[in-house]
Amino acid sequence: SRSIDLAVIPGDGIGQEVVAEGLKVLSAVLPEDVKLETKEYDFGAKRYHATGETLTDADLDALKKHDVILLGAIGDPSVPSGVLERGFLLKLRFAFDHHVNLRPSKLLPGVATPLAGEPQIDFVVVREGTEGPYTGNGGTIRKGTEHEVATEVSVNTAYGVERVVRDAFARAQARPRKKLTLVHKNNVLTFAGHLWTNVFNTVAAEYPEVTTDYIHVDAATIYLVTDPARFDVIVTDNLFGDIITDLAAAVSGGIGVAASGNINPSRDFPSMFEPVHGSAPDIAGQGKADPTATVLSVALLLRHLGYDAEAARVEEAVTADLTERQGKPARSTSEIGDALAVRVAG
Amino acid sequence: SRSIDLAVIPGDGIGQEVVAEGLKVLSAVLPEDVKLETKEYDFGAKRYHATGETLTDADLDALKKHDVILLGAIGDPSVPSGVLERGFLLKLRFAFDHHVNLRPSKLLPGVATPLAGEPQIDFVVVREGTEGPYTGNGGTIRKGTEHEVATEVSVNTAYGVERVVRDAFARAQARPRKKLTLVHKNNVLTFAGHLWTNVFNTVAAEYPEVTTDYIHVDAATIYLVTDPARFDVIVTDNLFGDIITDLAAAVSGGIGVAASGNINPSRDFPSMFEPVHGSAPDIAGQGKADPTATVLSVALLLRHLGYDAEAARVEEAVTADLTERQGKPARSTSEIGDALAVRVAG
Ligand SMILES: CC(C)[C@H](C(=O)O)[C@@H](O)C(=O)O
Ligand SMILES: CC(C)[C@H](C(=O)O)[C@@H](O)C(=O)O
Numbered sequence: 001s002r003s004i005d006l007a008v009i010p011g012d013g014i015g016q017e018v019v020a021e022g023l024k025v026l027s028a029v030l031p032e033d034v035k036l037e038t039k040e041y042d043f044g045a046k047r048y049h050a051t052g053e054t055l056t057d058a059d060l061d062a063l064k065k066h067d068v069i070l071l072g073a074i075g076d077p078s079v080p081s082g083v084l085e086r087g088f089l090l091k092l093r094f095a096f097d098h099h100v101n102l103r104p105s106k107l108l109p110g111v112a113t114p115l116a117g118e119p120q121i122d123f124v125v126v127r128e129g130t131e132g133p134y135t136g137n138g139g140t141i142r143k144g145t146e147h148e149v150a151t152e153v154s155v156n157t158a159y160g161v162e163r164v165v166r167d168a169f170a171r172a173q174a175r176p177r178k179k180l181t182l183v184h185k186n187n188v189l190t191f192a193g194h195l196w197t198n199v200f201n202t203v204a205a206e207y208p209e210v211t212t213d214y215i216h217v218d219a220a221t222i223y224l225v226t227d228p229a230r231f232d233v234i235v236t237d238n239l240f241g242d243i244i245t246d247l248a249a250a251v252s253g254g255i256g257v258a259a260s261g262n263i264n265p266s267r268d269f270p271s272m273f274e275p276v277h278g279s280a281p282d283i284a285g286q287g288k289a290d291p292t293a294t295v296l297s298v299a300l301l302l303r304h305l306g307y308d309a310e311a312a313r314v315e316e317a318v319t320a321d322l323t324e325r326q327g328k329p330a331r332s333t334s335e336i337g338d339a340l341a342v343r344v345a346g
Numbered sequence: 347s348r349s350i351d352l353a354v355i356p357g358d359g360i361g362q363e364v365v366a367e368g369l370k371v372l373s374a375v376l377p378e379d380v381k382l383e384t385k386e387y388d389f390g391a392k393r394y395h396a397t398g399e400t401l402t403d404a405d406l407d408a409l410k411k412h413d414v415i416l417l418g419a420i421g422d423p424s425v426p427s428g429v430l431e432r433g434f435l436l437k438l439r440f441a442f443d444h445h446v447n448l449r450p451s452k453l454l455p456g457v458a459t460p461l462a463g464e465p466q467i468d469f470v471v472v473r474e475g476t477e478g479p480y481t482g483n484g485g486t487i488r489k490g491t492e493h494e495v496a497t498e499v500s501v502n503t504a505y506g507v508e509r510v511v512r513d514a515f516a517r518a519q520a521r522p523r524k525k526l527t528l529v530h531k532n533n534v535l536t537f538a539g540h541l542w543t544n545v546f547n548t549v550a551a552e553y554p555e556v557t558t559d560y561i562h563v564d565a566a567t568i569y570l571v572t573d574p575a576r577f578d579v580i581v582t583d584n585l586f587g588d589i590i591t592d593l594a595a596a597v598s599g600g601i602g603v604a605a606s607g608n609i610n611p612s613r614d615f616p617s618m619f620e621p622v623h624g625s626a627p628d629i630a631g632q633g634k635a636d637p638t639a640t641v642l643s644v645a646l647l648l649r650h651l652g653y654d655a656e657a658a659r660v661e662e663a664v665t666a667d668l669t670e671r672q673g674k675p676a677r678s679t680s681e682i683g684d685a686l687a688v689r690v691a692g
Contacts, residue, residue: 081543085533114571116462133479133500138537144544148504150537154479158494185585187431191484191496197427198490218592225460225571225596239531243589246564250571 003035004305007066007270012044013279014289014333015072021291021337022070022298025317028341029302029310039066043088044279045076054087060095064269068301071274072294076281086136093129096269098262099160100167101127101238102300103245103276105228108319110326111253115225121252123231126168127241129262131160132192134238156192156237161199167265168235169207179211179232180204183220183240196237220244224251249276257322259296261304273301287332292318295340310344317343349381350651353412353616358390359625360635360679361418367637367683368416368644371663374687375648375656385412389434390625391422400433406441410615414647417620418640422627432482439475442615444608445506446513447473447584448646449591449622451574454665456672457599461571467598469577472514473587475608477506478538480584502538502583507545513611514581515553525557525578526550529566529586542583566590570597595622603668605642607650619647633678638664641686656690663689 006026010019023038030036041063048054063069074084093101107113107121137153165182172180182200186193197214204212215223217240223230224247236244249258258276275293283289296318302311317340325331331339352372356365369384376382387409394400409415420430438444453459453467483499511528518526528546532539543560550558561569563586569576570593582590595604604622621639629635642664648657663686671677677685 081533082536082539086536090534114462115460117460133498134534136536138500138535140537140541142504143540146504146508148541150502150541151483152479152500152502152535152538154484154498154500156496156498158488158492162492185588187427188436188480188585188588189484189498190428190432190482191486192498193428194489195486195494195496218589221567221589221593222596222601225593226600239534242531242534243564243567247567247571247593250568254572255568 001033005067006038007063007069008038008040009043009071011072011074012076013281013284015279017289017333018291018294019072022294024337024341025295025344026298029313029344044074045079048079054084055091066270068270069272071272073279075279093262097264099130099164100263100265101129102261102263105248105252107252108322110322113251113253115251120229125234125241125245127236128164128238131155132238154192156195161196165199165203165235168233169203169210172210172233173207175232177232178209181234182214183217183234183236185217221247256290257292259293259300261300271304273297289333291333291337313344347379351413352384353409353415354384354386355389355417357418357420358422359419359627359630361625363635363679364637364640365418368640370683370687371641371690372644375659375690390420391425394425400430401437412616414616415618417618419625421625439608443476443610445476445510446609446611447475448607448609451594451598453598454668456668459597459599461597466575471580471587471591473582474510474584477501478584500538502541507542511545511549511581514579515549515556518556518579519553521578523578524555527580528560529563529580529582531563567593602636603638605639605646607646617650619643635679637679637683659690
């Protein structure tokens with residue numbers, strides 16, 4: 001009999017609420033013969049304040065034993081900027097070698113976009129997750145003086161770039177349009193830019209069916225608002241990916257529906273799925289958060305584990321729910337979760 | 347009697363056409379007692395192919411003698427990516443210490459925006475121009491092998507950050523809304539982020555009337571499409587500024603109307619004014635390019651030289667022209683320039 005051993009990290013703020021709904025939908029969609037085991041972890045601001053810990057070696061050992069991780073959101077204004085981001089989220093992505101940060105953007109029916117007209121949006125960003133300016137390399141001298149110098153070092157390796165570029169080509173090849181766009185800034189960041197461009201062109205030779213193009217990250221932001229239909233799959237570095245996926249989420253219905261996966265395709269470590277949104281402390285505990293982004297992250301989780309039919313059912317349920325939601329009064333977090341659980345079970 | 351000694355760099359592609367119109371408007375708006383002297387320089391792809399030169403020390407010495415520089419656009423697909431960008435544009439910005447890269451975004455009447463509704467857009471980005479990931483620091487080892495490592499180093503100094511932050515506070519103080527937003531990614535790029543944030547907060551104490559806030563660059567892209575009215579003045583680093591000003595241009599009517607100044611406020615070196623758009627080789631030589639961005643750059647140039655009334659006249663002419671243009675057949679580059687020259691003279 002099959003089983004899923006899931007680590008659950010609700011985290012801070014609305015993370016708690018949306019993860020509960022994600023689990024509700026996950027339980028409802030799984031076939032009866034699949035045993036779902038969950039273990040909850042208390043990472044986040046509360047634990048940090050109580051113990052000073054963000055993510056210990058023992059925590060990593062414990063998490064490592066699970067098949068997969070579902071994360072709500074980590075972050076709270078009471079914790080200095082960077083402490084939980086670097087100490088928990090990035091530490092985990094790096095420790096578990098989550099080099100494929102997968103962020104699909106699809107404008108679903110009935111979802112409001114800030115763009116005029118009726119844009120067609122259906123693309124996926126493959127963001128590198130373990131290199132670039134996110135490595136923490138760099139430093140500060142003469143801190144706090146008028147002679148302070150602070151550096152940030154973007155580290156890019158052929159090994160790291162090639163594996164994510166390969167993943168992106170495989171994804172492009174599997175999609176109907178078979179188009180892959182490299183986003184970088186190779187006219188200014190020439191060292192990293194040449195590496196990315198060379199690797200991209202080399203791997204492209206193995207995928208003759210995939211149409212490729214290149215655009216600078218600044219121009220990419222223009223196309224994301226004027227012609228998002230031009231994108232099918234995008235591959236890009238860690239920082240550019242961070243920036244353009246927030247914009248992509250905004251134009252395709254907002255962070256209420258944006259899902260993501262921090263994936264280790266080799267499965268040496270568990271992958272982690274999380275909504276793109278943060279902990280939103282301003283609306284936490286009020287049942288106002290939209291759990292849709294978490295539920296769509298559960299769909300990515302299911303697909304990662306090979307439950308393709310179940311993943312599709314979750315996505316269809318979300319589409320149906322969003323369509324029906326139009327023009328109706330707002331529902332609470334758990335009402336939306338309940339409705340989705342009923343649909344996927346049905 | 348007054349005079350302006352202007353270096354003119356038409357550059358590549360549509361740069362030639364739009365600069366001609368910029369000069370037309372500049373000549374028309376200047377009072378009779380102001381003597382306008384211009385000298386044209388042949389930088390760009392043609393000269394690079396003919397001589398291998400992008401910008402020599404002798405060129406810099408010659409340019410240095412002018413009061414100010416008007417640039418069209420530099421760049422051509424026949425030149426490898428990075429050669430003219432690093433060899434001409436960035437070399438000049440760094441050599442002349444253009445640390446204030448000024449990019450206003452205003453949605454003018456009759457200008458189409460990709461955003462739905464009727465967004466209010468009137469802000470200015472003060473982008474740092476001489477530091478960050480643009481310094482060219484970094485390198486490559488084992489180039490072209492599977493063990494290649496490429497680094498890019500973002501360099502940030504208290505000196506460099508403070509002067510641009512001060513410039514931004516002064517600009518915010520002079521505007522009716524008096525609001526300044528720092529855009530960075532201080533939760534991930536903690537070394538540079540702390541420097542920027544500390545300097546920002548320190549200078550803020552000297553400007554009690556200016557309201558300040560901070561947002562991460564990824565979130566900034568969301569606000570730029572969902573709530574651009576929240577911005578008045580933005581100060582940010584070189585790379586983040588590059589990215590968000592393209593997006594800002596896109597939402598406020600496109601790069602056809604986006605102007606910029608590469609400013610050295612201490613006037614040790616001439617400042618340079620240029621449209622944000624590139625050389626657009628696909629439409630070059632056809633009279634299709636909109637010279638408005640260049641004409642608005644001329645307005646920034648005039649204001650920089652203290653010709654405030656003339657700058658305002660140019661901006662008013664553009665606003666009037668855009669209003670009248672609505673629903674009419676497209677005009678050629680020189681027709682638009684002629685119309686603007688008539689307006690400013692009138
Ligand atoms: C919270 C932060 C560290 C993170 C990132 O920059 O990757 C977030 O913005 C994201 O996109 O997941
Ligand atoms: C052409 C390129 C070097 C330049 C930059 O990145 O600064 C351009 O994008 C700009 O914004 O002026």
